[in-house]
Structure formats: structure tokens, C-alpha cells
Amino acid sequence: MRHIVIIGNGIAGITAARELRKGGDDRITVISSETDHHFSRTALMYIYMGHMTYAHTKPYEDWFWSKNRIDLVRAHVTGIDFDNKQLTTKPTDGAELTRSYDVLILAVGSSPNRPGVLQTNLRGVQGLYGMPDLEQMEALTDAKESGTLVSRAVVIGGGLIGIELCEMLLSREIPVSFLVRESGFWRSVLPVEESAMITRHIREHHVDLQLETEVTDIHDDGNGRIGSVTTSTGQRINCQFAGVSVGVSANIGWLQGTSLETDRGILVDTYLATNVPDVYAIGDCVQHRTPPPGRKPTEQIWYTGRIMGETLAQTLLGKKTPYQPGVFFNSAKFFDIEYQTYGDVPANLPDNGTIQSLYWEHPNGQKAIRINYTTANGAVMGVNAFGIRQRQDVWTRWITEKRPIHYVLEHLAQANFDPEFFRQHEADVLAVYNAQHPDAPLRLRAKKGLFALFGK
Template sequence: MTLSPTHVLIIGNGMAGQRLVEALLAQPAPPSRITVIGEERVPAYNRILLSPLLAGELDNTALTLRDADWYAEQGVELILGDRVEHLERQARQVITASGRRIGYDHLVLATGSRPALPPVPGIALAGVHGFRDLDDAAALTDCAARGGNAVVIGGGLLGLEAAEGLRKRGMDVSVLQRSPQLMNRQLDATAAGLLENELAERGLDVITGAQLAAIEDDGHGRVAAVRLDDGRRLPADCVVVAAGITPNAELGRDAGLDSERAILVDAHLTTSDPAIHALGECCQFDGRTYGLVEPIWRQVEVLAAHLAGEAVDGYVEQPSATKLKVSGVSLYAFGPTEASPEHDVLSYHDPERGDYRRLLLRDGRLEGAVLYGDTGAGPWYFEQAQAGSDLSACRQALLFGPADVQALRDAAAEDLARANDSAHQERPVEEAA
């Protein structure tokens, strides 16, 4: 293996930063030196598994992606528990909170994001938590051990998982969702209603259309209740904020990198400084910011090849499907969440089995799907949508997945073959000759 004589410094030891390290090491000519700086005290871990950790279904070790020994074995310098405070672009150095000065040839910002905090009184009180890292999970576990009431702000995936984890640990939990339905970015109204009913049956108090007015103080700087703008007051021993994310773009912005909501990058994940790159939740490309792993993994592959000097096509946006498991309920969705007047809508609902499917077609081609419960056919639907397949001939079997569609196609092919045979046999002798 030939080493590229460059030093790549990665700020951020989250999932994106870790994925980039592994992708760099897999290149034909990896950098001769890789340094990773992580603000947290532990090596990279799978944040997607924070929910089962909070619920008590996993322990911390199950989340670890690579331990510190792995980095050492790979020749990667890993610095944990230190925060980069300043970038000195002209000197190509970073300065950490502990006073380290570290140079680089290429710098990668993989600083992730933090919870978006609603601008309401009391948001900084003790007992108000995010749900983004191991420290958050530990703090919420401690809250749950004391029992009482929890209020979760946000009815998306993260909020619902946090709510269910706290419920499983014995707390009385209310979920506040500003929109009229849960998971409004992924589900249609019917699927969202099914999910809300399921969670209510388990004991969660779901309040949709909720407008947060304030978080009340107990008089000692700690949360006591949550107040809505309609006057309702919900007792709260802890509050979890899971209402979106804010990119951690300040480091690059303060260094003068072009930024909007996040740090602007081109198709090779390069910022306005050619020696600095940004990746994942802290970057913005073509007007978009990121919160799901699939596009970030594609960014990693592009950036790793680019840093290793390989010729690589730039990153391009691609449609993606969302496969989720919310509190034991499987969901799969892509495309529009609601139908337009131009859509042909197919739907199926089996209440006893807890299955719901809704497909949106335009001119015989699939544009969107929502699957609740049985999601096995989801990837096949997505493939058909990506291929632009004309599904008009098998419309009546579409709701039941690829097996039924194929059976219909096979039957149609057999009917056509028989018709052709019959037509051939009935032709006059002169014509057949």
C-alpha cells in the first residue's frame, strides 16, 4: 500500500467522522497521518442505538463502533475529551481548549449538530435535556430512576423513542407535537393516527397541535411544569427537547468559511477554503442540510476518495426512503406524504394485523409510499419508483407486494402465449405456408 504524504485532521469523532476514518484507511493511497479530535470522552458510538440504551435494552458497550485500541492499531491518533476552539486558516492549525496546536494539510469538520431549542422562557432550567449523546441518555436514566412526570417536546422519531424509553423505565410521559400529527415529515394522516393510537394504548399521553408557551421554574432553578399557550399546565420532573437539530457550524463560521444554515460545501465536500472540508450534519450542499445517515454515508465515500487523490464524481442528491422502527412499530416511507389531485391513490388497511399501506401513482408510475406494520415490500416499491416502472398493468395487485405482482405478470404472459398459439393454429394453411 502506498501512503499519501498528507495529514488529514478530523474534528468530530461521531458516526460521520468514524465512517470517514474507515473509508480513508480503505483507499489505495490513504493519508500518511490521520488525527481525530473528539469532544466527548469516549470513542465513536452508534447514536441510533441511544433509544434502546435509554429503554434499558442495551448497555453502553453495545453502542461502541471502534474502541481506542483499534485506532492505535490502525496508526490513527485519537484525541478525546478536548474541544477545538479556533481555526487558524493561514497557519493551517487548530487550537484546542487544552492548548494543543495541531497542524494539518486537510481539515475535515464533522462536528454534527445539537438539539434546536425553542425560544421560550425556562428553556435553560435544570432538568431540561436534549437526547443526542451518552451524557443525555445517562441524565435521562437518572431522571427515570426518580420517577415522576416527563414531557417530551417533539413528536418525530427521536422524541417518540425518548418518550417510550422513559415510559418503559416507569415515568408518566406526555409528548407534545406542534403539528396536527406525529411524524408529519414521514407519515400520512392515517399512518400517523395509527401510531398515535398504538402509543396511547401503551400509556403515552400524546398532545398534537401543542404550542409551547413556557417551562416553569420550581423556585430553585429546576423545571416544575410545562405550560401550553392554551393554558394547560403539565407537571414535569424532566423535559426532553427533540424538536429538530441545529448544525454545529460556529467553528467554521467564526473562521470566515462561507456559511448559511450550515457550512457551505461543493460537490466534493470542500468549503470556501480548499484545505477545509465539512461533512454530515454541519454541512450544507445545494440548499440542503442533513440528519439521516444514508446521504451522509454517500458524502463520506466521495470525500474519502477526494482526500486520497482519487478521481471521483461529486456528491449528488438522490431520493431516499426512510425505514424506521418507532417503539416496536415498523415504518417505511418515501416520496410525498400527502396525495395531490393528480395522484392515483391505492390503500390497504388490516386493523387486526396492524398493517397499513398507501401508494401514490401518477400516470401508472409509483411516486410515494407509506407502509405501517409490515414493511417487507418497501424496498421493492422504492426500486420500482426509482426505475420509473409503468405499473398500470399490475395496478390491482400492487398493494400486496412483488409476489402478487409477479404472479399477475406471469398469468398475463401465459394468457398472451395461449392467445398467440391459438391465433397461429387458426391461420389458413396458405397463410401459414
């Protein structure tokens, strides 16, 4: 019987543990210093906002682990001896221990970036990645607990964590200044029209969004806590809390200098194996030597960690399986606007004219559809959807099969996943295309249901 040790109890590590147990009888140990049990990291904001408790974020009851013979160890791994297959671990309340393994899975995640002046040790300056960050944020923004009233907060950097921090703070009636260095919100990811739409939406929620603005200095309040920041525009903003959202990096600093090969992440092959025998890596900490088609070398996304966990388990159970995440997708929520993306929708189209883009936006500024397709044969490459829920299986099939734009537009209602009675807008999207191509108008071939024209 092998002893498989997994470092990290996030979605990647826990998925691997569960799949290994389903298909085999190996001894499995999961080590994490963050929490006793696995929880949904994407739900942190809802705990802070009072919509959920920590218990609600645990997908499995506490008895699940012993019943399935998965040993959970609450400890910090301080070192790895790859040659002798041993770990050094330190529990939160005990002395260091040495543990042996036969197979090691590194699922050590990532950590928030803190470049330049953001490396300060002042209290009140932090990122939001794990449970310790949430607990620290709870304490620092509670006047009774911290002894300091937060009259204003700043969020530094855009992206998904940045907008989550804004929504969290506003739920406690804490005014927020949102400092983004780009010309529009998430402009490095979103095309200009979608970025402008979400930028307007953020401001409609009374966020002081300042574009093309960075923090140049962070000032002490005299008691070791942040008291204000100075921006690149010369403005000084008084604040008692600063949420940092300038991206994440693989949590691999403690592994550098070992025989394990790393770059921006732990380097793995198509089977998620590292250069060290019997050592694998999955999740946010991974960098693919040869990325799958249409994917990046590093992708810190929840579902890619889950797929890696499933894939590696199959290989370790004797069915060698390459990592194949398929068509890219992601989803998020910007205050009231839900966002989905499938396939390839770059922030800027290439200058060579090989890709065309169809964009429709609702007059209310809270719904939009963008479809990218090739100029050569019209094959659909990707879609952005805002405020209109889409079916992942439909878009995955259309993109994989390289369906032409005219087919997709005529059957666009098949992808709609909004609740019944919601108004559909596929005809409006089609009208934009027909206006651009009046010589060959298309016709919507199917509606979602009898009541598609009613509701909101």
C-alpha cells in the same frame, strides 16, 4: 504524507477515516470531545432501556484504531485558523494546544433546537442527541442519584426523537405527557391516514398525547429544576423532566464569523468541498449548494452521513467522486410498528392532481402500505410501509426505473421482506386498487413462498 484531520467521530467522520485508511497512507487524526470512541448514536435509547450497554454500541474494538493508524484525540476544538491551517484544541483535562493540518474534514454534526421558553437553564429540560444527553437523562430520572422522584415527564415536540423519548421514559414506568403542536403525530411528514394510525398507536401505549398543544412557560420547582409547564391550552402539568424534541440544527454557531461560508449548514459543492481550500464538510452539518435530484439541501440522516464519508474519501484518494445518495429512504420504529419509506411520499399531495396515491390499512391498525404514482404515466414515485418489511433494493429499482403502478402491484410480493410464516397482504393492497379501477383488474403474479398465507 498529508495530515488529514477530521473533527467529529460520528458515522460521517469515522466512515471517512476508515475509507481513507483503506485506500491510502495519509496520517489521520479524529478529534471529538464527546466520547473516546465512535459509537452508534441511534442506539442511545436502547442503552437507557437496558437492552444494550455502551460497549455494545461500539462497532469496533478499542484496539482497532491504533492497529489501523487512526489517531483519536479527546478534545474540544475551540477555534480554526483557516489561513494558516491550524486548529486550537482543549483537552478535557489540559491546556489548549495548536495542531496543524493539510486537509480538514468538518463532521461536527447537529444539536437540538431550543427555541423560545425552551432555552431555560432549569435542570431537567434537555434534548437527546449525544452521550452527554443520555448520561444527563440517566442522572435526572434516577431518584436515588438526583434526589428527586420523577412522577411525570413531558416530551415537547413530535418526530422520531420525541417518540423515542416517550418509549424510554415509559420503560422506567414514568408517565409521559407528549405535547405536539400539529394536528396529528408527525403530520408535517406523514400523510393524514398514517399520522392518524400512529397517533392512535401512541395513545394505546398509555401516552398522554396532546395535539395542537405547545409549551408557553416552564416553571421552577424552587430549587433550580423544572417543576411544571403551562401549555397553550392553559393547562398546567406538574413534571420533573422535560424532553425537548423540536428538531435539530447544524452545529455551526462557533464557525460563524470566519471565512467559511455557512447558511443553515456549512455550504458545500457536489464534491463536499467548502469555499475554503482543503476544507470539506460531511454529515448533519452540511448544506448542499445544489442538492442532488430528489433530495433536500440539509438532511440529518444516519445513512447520508455514511455515504458522504465514503464519497469524500474517494475524492481525497484521487478519484473525484460527486455525492450521489440515490433514492431517498428512511426507517424508524413507533413502539410496535416498524416504518420504512422510499422515494417521494409527501405529507400532502399537490392540488394540481399530478400525483395519485393508493392507500391500504389493515383492520388491526398496525399495518399499512401507501404507494404514490404519477397521474400522467402511472410511474411509481414512492412508498410508505408500516408493519410490513420491504426490500430496499427492489423499491429503489422500481422507483429509479419508473415502473408503472400496475407492474409494481402485480409484483408487490417481490418487495416483501417479512420473516417466513408471516401473513402477506399484497393481495389486499391489490384489491384496493382493483376496487378503484374495476374496468382493468390486476392479478398478483407471484407470492413470496409456499407458507405465505400462514402465520400472523
